[in-house]
Amino acid sequence: MKKKVLIPTxxxxxxxxxxxxxxxxxxxxxDSIPVADLAARHxxxxxxxxxxxxxxxxxxxxxxGLKVVIRAGAGYDTIDTKYARxxxxxxxxxxxxxxxxxxxxxxxxxxxDSRHIIAADANTRSGGWEKKAFMGxxxxxxxxxxxxxxxxxxxxAKRLMGFDCRLLGYDPVIAPQRAxxxxxSLVNLETLFAESDFITLHVPLNEDTANMVSDPLLMRMKTGxxxxxxxxxxxxxxAALRRIKPIKRLRFLNDVYAKxxxxxxxxxxxxxxxxxxxGASTHEANWNAARRAAEELVEFDEKGITSTVVNRDIPExxxxxxxxxxxxxxxxxxxxxxxxxxxxxxxxxxxxxxxxFADWLLxxxxxxxxxxxxxxxxxxxxxxxLKERGIEYRNRKADSRKGFAxxxxxxxxxxxxxESLRCASVRGTVAENTLMISRIDEFEKLYFEPKGYTVYFxxxxxxGVVGAVGLALASAGINIEDVRHSHSIQSGQSLVMMRVxxxxxxALVSQMxxxxxxxxxxxMTL
Numbered sequence: 001m002k003k004k005v006l007i008p009t010x011x012x013x014x015x016x017x018x019x020x021x022x023x024x025x026x027x028x029x030x031d032s033i034p035v036a037d038l039a040a041r042h043x044x045x046x047x048x049x050x051x052x053x054x055x056x057x058x059x060x061x062x063x064x065g066l067k068v069v070i071r072a073g074a075g076y077d078t079i080d081t082k083y084a085r086x087x088x089x090x091x092x093x094x095x096x097x098x099x100x101x102x103x104x105x106x107x108x109x110x111x112x113d114s115r116h117i118i119a120a121d122a123n124t125r126s127g128g129w130e131k132k133a134f135m136g137x138x139x140x141x142x143x144x145x146x147x148x149x150x151x152x153x154x155x156x157a158k159r160l161m162g163f164d165c166r167l168l169g170y171d172p173v174i175a176p177q178r179a180x181x182x183x184x185s186l187v188n189l190e191t192l193f194a195e196s197d198f199i200t201l202h203v204p205l206n207e208d209t210a211n212m213v214s215d216p217l218l219m220r221m222k223t224g225x226x227x228x229x230x231x232x233x234x235x236x237x238x239a240a241l242r243r244i245k246p247i248k249r250l251r252f253l254n255d256v257y258a259k260x261x262x263x264x265x266x267x268x269x270x271x272x273x274x275x276x277x278x279g280a281s282t283h284e285a286n287w288n289a290a291r292r293a294a295e296e297l298v299e300f301d302e303k304g305i306t307s308t309v310v311n312r313d314i315p316e317x318x319x320x321x322x323x324x325x326x327x328x329x330x331x332x333x334x335x336x337x338x339x340x341x342x343x344x345x346x347x348x349x350x351x352x353x354x355x356x357f358a359d360w361l362l363x364x365x366x367x368x369x370x371x372x373x374x375x376x377x378x379x380x381x382x383x384x385x386l387k388e389r390g391i392e393y394r395n396r397k398a399d400s401r402k403g404f405a406x407x408x409x410x411x412x413x414x415x416x417x418x419e420s421l422r423c424a425s426v427r428g429t430v431a432e433n434t435l436m437i438s439r440i441d442e443f444e445k446l447y448f449e450p451k452g453y454t455v456y457f458x459x460x461x462x463x464g465v466v467g468a469v470g471l472a473l474a475s476a477g478i479n480i481e482d483v484r485h486s487h488s489i490q491s492g493q494s495l496v497m498m499r500v501x502x503x504x505x506x507a508l509v510s511q512m513x514x515x516x517x518x519x520x521x522x523x524m525t526l
Contacts, residue, residue, distance in 0.1 A: 002023075002024055002025055002026040003024060003025050003026070003046035003047065003301075004025075004026045004027075004028065004042060004044055004045045004046050004047075005019055005025050005026070005027050005028070005045065005046065005047045005048070005049060005297070006028050006029075006035075006038055006039065006042055006045045006047070006048050006049070007027065007028070007029035007030075007048075007049045007050075008029075008030060008031060008033075008034075008035040008038045008039075008048070008050065008053055009031050009035075009049075009050055009051040009052075009053055009072075010031045010051070011029070011049065011051060011072055011286065011289070011290045011293075012283070012286045012287040012289075012290035012291070013029070013290075014287055014290045014291045014294070015027075015029075015049055015072070015290035015291065015293050015294040016029050016294075018291065018294035018295065018298070019294050019297065019298070022298055024301070025297075028042055028045075035048075035050070035053045035054070035055070035059055036056075036058065036059055036062065039059050039062040039063050040062055042063075043062060043063060043064065043065075044065055045063050045065065045066060046065055046066065046067055046068070047066070047067065047068040047069070047070065047297055048063075048066065048068070048069045048070070049069075049070045049072055049290075049293045049294070049297070050069065050070070050071060050072065050078075050079070051071070051072050051073060051289075052073075052078055053078065054078045054079075055069055055078065055079040055080060055084070056080055057080055057083045060080070060083060060084055060087055060089060061087075066087070066089050067088070067089060067090065068089065068090050068091075068092065068297060068300060069084060069089060069090070069091045069092070070091075070092045070093070070094070070293045070296060070297060071091070071092070071093040071094070071293075072094055072097070072286075072289035072290055072292070072293040073093065073094060073097065073098065073280065073289050074093055074094070074095045074096075074097070074098065075093075076091060076093050076310055079091050081310060081311040082311070084311055085311045090300070090306070090309045090311065090312075091309065091310050091311045092293075092296055092297075092300070092308045092309050092310065093308055093310055094288075094289050094292040094293055094296065094308065095151075095308065095374075096151050097280075097285060097288040097289035097292050098279065098280035098282075098285040098288070098289065099151040099152045099155055100155055100284070100285070101279060101280050101281070101282040101284065101285035102152045102155075102230050102279040102280065103152050103155035103156045103158075103159050104159065104282075105230055105255065105275075105278060105279050106156050106159075106200050106228055106230055107156070107159050107160065109228055109230070109253040109255075109273060109275075110139055110198055110200075110226070110228065110253075111139060112273065113226060113251055113253055113272060113273055114136050114137050114138065114139055114226075115134075115136040116134040116136055118273065119134065120134045139160075139163050139165065139198070140163045140164050140165070141163075141164055141165065141166075142163075142165055142166070142197040142198060143165065143166040143167075143168060143195055143196045143197050143198075144156075144160055144165045144166070144167055144168070144196060144197065144198045144199075144200065145168045145169070145170070145192040145193065145195070145196030145198070145199040145200070146167065146168070146169045146170070146184065146200055146202060147169075147170050147189070147192065147199065147200070147201045147202060147203055148170070148171055148201065148202035148203035148231070148372075149169050149170075149171040149174045149179060149182075149184065149202070150171075150202060150372050152202045152230075152231075153169070153171070153200075153202035154182050156200060156202065157169070157182050157183060157184050158182065161183055166185075167183055167184045167185065168184065168185055168186075168187050168191070168192045168195060168196055169184035169185065169186050169187070169192070170186070170187060170188065170189050170192045171186070172339050172340055172341070172342070172343075172370075173342075173343060173369060173370045173389050173391070174186070174342070174389045174390070175342055175343075175344070175389050175390025175391060176342055176390075176415070177390055178388070178389055178390045186342070188340055189217060190216075190217070190220060193217045193218075193220040193221050194220040194221070194222070195222075196221075196222070196225060197222060197225055197226065198225065198226045198228065199221070199225065199226070199227050199228065200228040200229075200230070201213070201227075201228065201229045201230070201231040201235055201236070202230075202231050203231060203232075203235060203372075204231075204232065204371045204372045205231075205232035205233070205234045205235055206371045207525060208339075208371070209232075209235050209371075210234050210235070211234070211235070211236070211237040211240075212235055213227070213235055213236040213237060213240075213241075214236075214237035214240040215237070215240045215243070215244065218237075218240055218241060218244040218245075218248070218250070219244060219248070221248055221250060222248075223248050223249055224248075224249050224250070224251070225248070225250055225251070226250070226251040226252075226253065227241075227250060227251070227252050227253070228252075228253045228254075229252075229253070229254050229255065229256055230255045230256065230279050231256060232256055233256045233257050233258050234258070238266060238267055238270070241270055242269070242270050245270055251272050252267075252270055252271050252272055253271070253272060253273045254267055254271045254273070254274055254275070255274075255275040255276075255277055255278060255279055256277060256279075257277065260276075260277050296308055306378060307377060307378045307380060307381045308377070310374060312378075315357060315360050317353075317356075317357075318354075318357045318360065319430065321430045321433060321435065322354060322357075322361065322406070322408070322430060323360075323361065323364050323375075324364075324435060325408060325428050325429070325430055325435045326361045326364040326365055326368075326408055326410070327364035327365070327367060327368045327375070328368070328428070328435060328437075328450045328526055329365075329368075329408060329410045329426045329427075329428050329437070330364065330365040330366075330367075330368030330369055330410055331368040331369075331524070331526065332426050332437065332440070332450065332524070332526070333410045333411070333412045333424050333425070333426045334368065334369045334412065335456075335522055335524050336412070336424030336426070336440070336441075336520070337412045337413070337414040337422045337423065337424045338414060338416065338422060341414035341415055341416050341422060342414060342415045343369065343389075343391045343412060343413070343414050344390075344391065344392065344413050344414060344415055344421070345391070345392045345393075345394070345411075345412070345413040346365065346369075346386070346391060346392070346393050346394070346410070346411070346412055346413075347393075347394045347395075347396060347410070347411040347412075347413075348361075348362070348365070348393075348394075348395050348396065348408070348409065348410055348411075349395075349396045349397075349398050349399075349408070349409040350395070350398055350408055351398045351400070351402070351404040351405060351406060351407045351408070351409075352398075352400075352404070352405040352406040352407065353406055354406055354407075354408060355398050358395045359379035360378075360379060361408070362379050362382045362383070362393070362395075363375055363377055363378065363379060363381075363382050365382075365410060366382040366385055366386065369412075370385075373385055404427070404429075405429075406429055406430065407427055407428065407429040407438065408427065408428055408429070409425065409426070409427040410425070410426050410427075411423065411424065411425045411426075412424050424440075424441060425439070425440070425441050426439070426440055427439040428450075431447075434449055435449060435450055435451070436448065436449060436450075437449075437450050437497075440495065440497075442488045442490055442491060443486040443487075443488055443495045444486065445486065446484045446486055446495075446497065447484070448482070448484040448497050448499075449482065449499070450526040451499070451526050452481070452499050452500075452501075452525070452526065453499065453500050453501070453502060453503050453504065453523070453525055454497060454498065454499050454500070454523065454524050454525070454526055455469075455473075455497070455498050455500060455504050455509060455512075455521075455522070455523045456495070456496075456497050456520065456521070456522055456523070456524070457469060457495070457496050457512070457513060457516060457518045457520065457521050458493055458494070458495050458518060458519050458520040458521075459493065459494060459516050459517060459518045459519060460492060460493060460494075460517065460519075461487050461488075461492055461493060461494040465494070465496070465516045466483070466485055466496050468512075468515065468516055469496060469498070469512055469516065470498075472508070472511070472512045472515070473498070473500060473504070473512075476504075476505075476508055477502075478500050478501065478502055478504060479500060479501040479502075480498050480499070480500055481498075481499045481500060481501055482498065482499040483496065483497070483498045483499075484496070484497045484498075493519070503523070503525070504523045506523065509521055509522060509523045
């Protein structure tokens with residue numbers, strides 16, 4: 001019997017053609033009625049391929065034989081993935097299908113704004129002939145800053161090569177040699193914003209990037225420079241842009257919003273060009289997503305390939321807490337080697353009963369160091385992700401004689417400048433259902449629970465330092481909830497980690513670090 005696939009959306013017909021030609025599928029494609037009604041008419045459906053349709057528990061319950069839902073696109077927030085998992089339904093997506101469409105949109109916005117295409121068209125249609133008013137500027141020879149060198153960022157660089165632009169890039173993960181291969185010079189954010197004529201954003205929205213583009217970076221921009229956001233709403237501090245835009249005479253081109261829906265937009269007064277989230281709206285992107293969705297279903301059924309399943313189960317025999325622990329240790333190690341430094345090597349050791357799950361546990365490590373990598377991906381995708389960025393990965397054979405029962409060690413090595421390296425080593429375990437960091441570098445027996453707002457200081461051991469830090473936090477109205485203090489006889493250094501009740505401003509962390517002459521000082525949310 002053929003498996004029935006429902007496609008309740010305006011998706012390119014290539015998906016249906018691939019599945020029908022395979023011979024094992026019956027396809028019903030109908031975008032004229034709501035997905036719930038289509039599901040009610042075809043309760044025997046095996047799979048759904050959707051775009052932005054909402055797949056609710058009610059829709060899933062209406063299809064008792066449903067096994068797969070594929071989102072023809074990257075985002076899947078319209079699908080109740082957790083309920084799908086409880087019902088044994090795999091949810092998949094097609095990441096990268098729209099990358100070129102977004103990259104071309106960025107170039108289109110640059111050109112349209114630089115040559116006043118939109119305003120000049122409207123003026124000429126109305127009978128005007130304002131050649132002097134629409135004097136433009138050329139993109140050729142300008143400096144373009146690309147914030148984020150994932151699939152889209154790299155394609156933007158490739159598309160701009162023909163304009164003889166100087167390309168600057170910021171990405172804390174990509175290896176310098178990989179950036180060089182695509183013609184991009186890696187710089188820090190401050191340099192990128194200070195030297196670029198055009199800046200285009202291609203990073204995910206998360207706690208690290210929310211409002212990242214704010215007063216300090218905006219004030220560094222060249223007078224008359226252009227800021228382009230086709231990534232995510234929330235990366236730019238809109239209030240800061242509103243303040244600084246007239247001072248620096250900036251241009252702002254935007255395609256992303258808090259909600260994709262009709263109605264007033266909060267950035268209307270500061271955006272020079274606004275588009276209704278058209279990044280992926282091309283026939284080619286639709287075709288790519290449709291083709292990939294159909295191919296993924298076939299590969300899932302015939303080869304068992306699950307690399308794009310976004311709601312995977314925990315492997316049998318592995319406590320979910322160890323996946324969370326691995327993710328947390330990866331984040332801490334990344335901070336220790338410096339978020340701005342380029343990773344060169346990741347090494348792991350999995351002790352006790354965790355050793356057989358080494359491949360699976362690589363995934364949360366990669367997701368921890370770069371938020372665009374989803375924790376639902378598999379080990380093959382994680383290894384390929386690291387390879388593309390020039391990062392070596394080694395899983396060491398665990399030495400059972402050390403007695404680290406069910407513990408995890410993650411070591412990271414990063415480039416600092418052209419010649420020097422920085423290394424960090426973190427070990428942790430789960431005790432009484434509680435995540436614990438047991439060691440950081442040479443500092444043993446920490447047993448620190450990594451959660452909430454945390455500050456970290458490393459300094460030459462001497463009396464009074466912990467008290468000074470505590471006093472500074474108290475003066476700022478910040479309460480200490482937990483503290484761990486360790487001393488290394490070997491290095492003569494001490495470490496203090498504190499969990500506090502609210503975020504510690506970066507300026508305060510820096511100030512405290514200077515006062516105690518810390519070799520390392522940072523805050524993080526765990």
